[in-house]
Amino acid sequence: MPPKRFTWYNGIGLTLALIFALFPVLWMISTSFKPSNEWVRQPPVWVSGDATVENYLTVLWPSALLEKRGGLTQYTEGGEQKVAEQTGVGGAVGDILNKSAWQAIWGSVILSVFGTALSIIVGLMAAISIARYRFGGNTTPFFILSGRMFPPIAIAIPFVVMFSDVGATDTYWGLILAYGAVTVPFSTWMLKSFIDDLPKEIEEAAMMDGMSRWGAHLRITLPLIKGGVIATTLFIFILNWSEFLFALILAYTKVSTIPVQLSKYFSATEGLLIGVQAALATVSIVPLVIVGFFIQKHLVRGLTLGAIKR
Amino acid sequence: MSSQGRVAARGFNPNDKKYIGGLLITPIQILLTALLVFPFVLELILSFSEWSPVQGIGLWEAVGAVFTEDLDQGINYSVLITEEPRFLEALGRTALISVTSLVLEFLIGLGLATIFLKAFPAKRVFFTALLTPMMIMPVVVGYTWFMLLQYTGPVNQVIGWIGGSQPELQWLNTGFLAFFAVVITEVWHWTPLFFLILLSGLNAVPQNPIRAATVLGASDWRIFWSVVMPSMKGIIIIAFVIRGMEVIKLFDEIYLLTRGGPGTATETISLYLYKLAFEDFRLAYAGSAGFIVLIITVVLINVMLRPIRYQLLEKR
Numbered sequence: 001m002p003p004k005r006f007t008w009y010n011g012i013g014l015t016l017a018l019i020f021a022l023f024p025v026l027w028m029i030s031t032s033f034k035p036s037n038e039w040v041r042q043p044p045v046w047v048s049g050d051a052t053v054e055n056y057l058t059v060l061w062p063s064a065l066l067e068k069r070g071g072l073t074q075y076t077e078g079g080e081q082k083v084a085e086q087t088g089v090g091g092a093v094g095d096i097l098n099k100s101a102w103q104a105i106w107g108s109v110i111l112s113v114f115g116t117a118l119s120i121i122v123g124l125m126a127a128i129s130i131a132r133y134r135f136g137g138n139t140t141p142f143f144i145l146s147g148r149m150f151p152p153i154a155i156a157i158p159f160v161v162m163f164s165d166v167g168a169t170d171t172y173w174g175l176i177l178a179y180g181a182v183t184v185p186f187s188t189w190m191l192k193s194f195i196d197d198l199p200k201e202i203e204e205a206a207m208m209d210g211m212s213r214w215g216a217h218l219r220i221t222l223p224l225i226k227g228g229v230i231a232t233t234l235f236i237f238i239l240n241w242s243e244f245l246f247a248l249i250l251a252y253t254k255v256s257t258i259p260v261q262l263s264k265y266f267s268a269t270e271g272l273l274i275g276v277q278a279a280l281a282t283v284s285i286v287p288l289v290i291v292g293f294f295i296q297k298h299l300v301r302g303l304t305l306g307a308i309k310r
Numbered sequence: 311m312s313s314q315g316r317v318a319a320r321g322f323n324p325n326d327k328k329y330i331g332g333l334l335i336t337p338i339q340i341l342l343t344a345l346l347v348f349p350f351v352l353e354l355i356l357s358f359s360e361w362s363p364v365q366g367i368g369l370w371e372a373v374g375a376v377f378t379e380d381l382d383q384g385i386n387y388s389v390l391i392t393e394e395p396r397f398l399e400a401l402g403r404t405a406l407i408s409v410t411s412l413v414l415e416f417l418i419g420l421g422l423a424t425i426f427l428k429a430f431p432a433k434r435v436f437f438t439a440l441l442t443p444m445m446i447m448p449v450v451v452g453y454t455w456f457m458l459l460q461y462t463g464p465v466n467q468v469i470g471w472i473g474g475s476q477p478e479l480q481w482l483n484t485g486f487l488a489f490f491a492v493v494i495t496e497v498w499h500w501t502p503l504f505f506l507i508l509l510s511g512l513n514a515v516p517q518n519p520i521r522a523a524t525v526l527g528a529s530d531w532r533i534f535w536s537v538v539m540p541s542m543k544g545i546i547i548i549a550f551v552i553r554g555m556e557v558i559k560l561f562d563e564i565y566l567l568t569r570g571g572p573g574t575a576t577e578t579i580s581l582y583l584y585k586l587a588f589e590d591f592r593l594a595y596a597g598s599a600g601f602i603v604l605i606i607t608v609v610l611i612n613v614m615l616r617p618i619r620y621q622l623l624e625k626r
Contacts, residue, residue, distance in 0.1 A: 006430040014425055014436065017418070021440050024454045024498065027464060031457060042462040126338040133331030138623055142612070144338060147346050150607040151559040151580040154600035157593050158349035158356065165369040181345040184338060189622075212325050242447030244562045249588060259449040263566060274457060281450045292445035293438065300506045307548050307622050308510055 025285075032056065032278035039274040055279035059101045101280065104261035108284070110172055111247070111257060112240040115179025119236050122180065123187030124229065128217055130188070131195040132203070141192070145305070147185045156249050163250055170252045178246045183236045186302065190235065193306025194228030195221065231298035234291045241288060258284045350604070357386055357598035363591055375594070386598035396574060397599055400582035401606075407489070407578060408557040411496040412550060418497070419504025419549075423512050426505075444502040452566030455495040456482070459567075485575035488568050492576045495563050500556075504549055511545035512538070544621060551614045558607060579603055 031039070033051040057065040126144065129135040136143075159178070160169065168174025202224070203216040211219070222229070244259040251260065262280055292299065300308050352372070361375030390397045422440065426433070443451070458465050459481035469477050481487045515538050523533045561580035564570060570577035570585065577585070583603065586596035615622070 006425075006428045010425045010428065010430075013421060014430075017422055018436065018439060020498065021443055021502070023464075024451075024458055025442060025446070027458060028450070028454045040460065040462055043467050044460075044462055044464050046464065122337045122341055125334040129331045129334035133327060133334075135331035135335045138619075140335065141623065142615070142619075144342065146608055147342060149555060149611040150604045151561065151583070153561060153580045153583045153587075154603045154607075155346075155349045155353060156583070157587050157597045157600060158352035159345075161352065161356075161369055161372050162349060177341075177345065181341050184341060188338065213327070213330055214325070238445070238447075242449070242562075244447075244449050244565075259447060259562070262449050262453060277453060278457070281453055285446050285450055288445050288447060289442070292441070296438070296441065299441075299444070300503075300510060303503055304507065304548055304552050305622060307552070307618065308507055308545065 028278050029282050031275055032282045034275050034278075036275060055275040056283070058273075058276050059280045059283060062101075101261065104256040104258050104280075105283075107172075107247075107251070107256045108241060108258040111175050111179055111243075111255075112237055114172070114176045115183065115240045115243075116233060116236045118176060118180030119183040119187045119240075120191075120229070120233050123184050123232075123236075124191050126184075126188045127191035127195055128221070131192045132200065132217075141189070144185050144188050147181065152182065152245050156245070159246075160249060169250050170254045172255055175247060175250055175255060178250060179240050179243055182243065182246065183239050186239060186305070187232055187236050189305040190232045190302045191225070191228065193301060193309065194225045194232070196306075197228075197309070198224055228298075231295045232302065234295045235298065235302040238288055238291055241284075353597050353601050353604070356594055357601045358384070359594045360385070361594045363593060386595050387602075389595070390599055390602065396577075396582065397602075399574065400577050400579045401603075403576070404558055404560070404578040404580075407492060407496070407560065407576075408554060410493050411500070411557055412553055414493065414497045415501045415504045415553065416508075416546075416549070418501045419508050422501075422505045423509040426509055427512055440505065441502045443499050444506075446499070448499070448562035449566055451495060451499045452563035455491065455498070455563070456567050459491050482568050483572050485572055488572060488576045491567060492560075492564055495567060496557065496560065499563065500553060503553065507545060507549040507552075508542070511542045514545075515541050544618070548618050548621070551611075551618060554614060555611050558610075 030047050032055050033053070034045060034048040035050060035052045035054065038045040038048055054065060130141055163169045163174055163178075166174075168177070198221060203220055206216045206220045207213065242259065243257070244263075247255070247257040247260045248263070251257065258280065262277055262284070295302075352369075355373055355376055359372075359375040361372050365371050365375055426437065430436075446454075457463060460466075461480055463481075465481070466477055466479050469479065479487060481491045519537050519541075520533055523537050528536070559580055560578050561584070564576055564578060564581055565584075568576045570581040574582075583596055583600050586592050586599060590596075
């Protein structure tokens with residue numbers, strides 16, 4: 001359509017959309033700086049008058065918080081009782097707070113990095129096979145895609161049975177395999193769309209000059225789709241970083257991830273640790289927003305399986 | 311040279327087309343056979359048993375449970391369909407949530423996309439800001455809306471400002487409102503994707519028919535419905551299919567938001583299966599429900615994919 005004039009009601013619509021899109025995020029960030037007595041209050045506190053970083057300390061550096069308070073009392077039963085002598089922050093919840101935030105962050109990093117690597121390597125090989133050799137005709141791509149078609153929970157029970165049979169529950173390698181398998185349909189399809197964009201003739205020309213097929217793939221195609229591979233890697237990283245269900249059912253104590261940790265923050269005495277959760281949530285979306293910003297123009301391609309390339 | 315020729319003749323030429331194609335596809339086939347086909351078969355077997363974790367959670371105990379004597383092998387399925395309405399209700403609810411959310415996402419996304427065809431200041435900044443919800447992980451989305459929709463949360467406060475008095479809206483504890491809470495959360499999260507897809511579609515609409523229609527005196531509305539929308543058909547179908555594929559899996563957000571509650575008011579099929587298996591530990595029963603869901607969704611998605619199947623495969 002030829003560009004029409006921007007009217008006042010367009011402006012109102014846009015403003016409302018902007019508020020709708022950003023308010024929840026801003027609220028989460030604001031909550032992460034609220035002291036515990038402002039977490040649930042009537043009327044709600046929009047921006048805390050005495051903002052604190054204690055929620056972040058609880059998540060990232062509990063020992064510093066402990067020192068700062070001269071013994072942390074907030075999350076223990078029995079009111080003002082001090083627990084500085086204990087190794088932990090205190091109590092059963094203290095245990096969770098103490099080890100798990102970093103355990104969860106490292107868990108998320110390890111699983112996302114290696115799960116993504118597995119997904120990209122396997123996906124890239126499959127993508128070349130499908131795009132250049134049409135291996136398996138039209139059936140194989142849709143067989144691969146069928147891994148994304150049903151709710152993953154529908155297959156969770158046999159997963160748990162299989163995983164416990166080979167001792168893969170609560171291990172990094174088991175979850176890396178699961179993460180890889182869950183995201184490999186996306187990486188295959190997205191990489192395939194990048195390879196499809198590249199004329200086959202370039203490879204054929206290289207082979208005419210005496211290069212082997214392997215050489216043509218590795219030294220001609222791969223460097224030319226480098227940008228696409230990077231975009232796909234970051235996209236798969238986002239998916240793995242957000243993965244919740246498999247970590248929830250296959251990880252118990254030794255392995256944890258940020259999404260699982262987020263769903264578990266509560267204390268026996270104070271109920272939900274709203275501010276602490278908000279702090280961890282804020283920390284966890286930082287890499288997503290940064291990565292997402294960089295691959296903004298590839299997001300549609302990834303999420304639509306390469307059908308829309310812009 | 312002669313040795314190379316002999317190897318090729320025996321089909322071992324590493325430069326052979328078929329050999330490379332097959333070799334490259336092998337890893338994904340192994341991965342998906344182990345983690346997709348095998349569980350699928352195992353679930354089918356399990357669904358005909360009355361196996362419970364008490365009998366041991368190993369593979370052989372589970373498979374062995376099918377061959378227990380005096381077992382009515384179809385019992386799980388008949389209970390699911392005829393005796394416990396919760397399963398069918400969850401299926402219906404998932405469909406209702408999916409359709410409501412997708413329609414809202416489409417309408418809002420389309421509205422925003424048409425605004426972005428026009429020129430206005432700081433367009434790039436607005437564009438990036440509007441995409442933010444899409445980048446945030448589902449668990450955090452669920453959690454954020456959990457905070458916002460608290461009884462004492464800002465949503466109630468704002469409604470109070472507009473309505474004049476503090477409303478008594480228990481968003482997450484009232485069946486009807488909890489349903490809307492889930493829809494709002496889903497719409498917030500994924501409208502940006504509809505917006506992006508529809509905007510790229512609108513930008514690709516051919517301009518000449520529009521100019522022709524304008525010259526012939528068609529109204530804006532008429533041009534939109536008769537010229538723009540028809541050429542957007544393919545892209546709209548893609549948007550719905552791709553989002554439909556994801557929305558029927560809806561789990562993470564609801565798990566944080568309401569856990570399917572109150573009662574079963576927001577219990578989608580994923581949440582129902584989770585509760586059956588990991589809270590009630592009725593594993594064999596959950597297996598049969600899972601198997602039905604698997605078949606339904608895979609068939610449904612394949613039917614939905616049909617119109618765009620070749621669009622997805624075709625090279626451009």
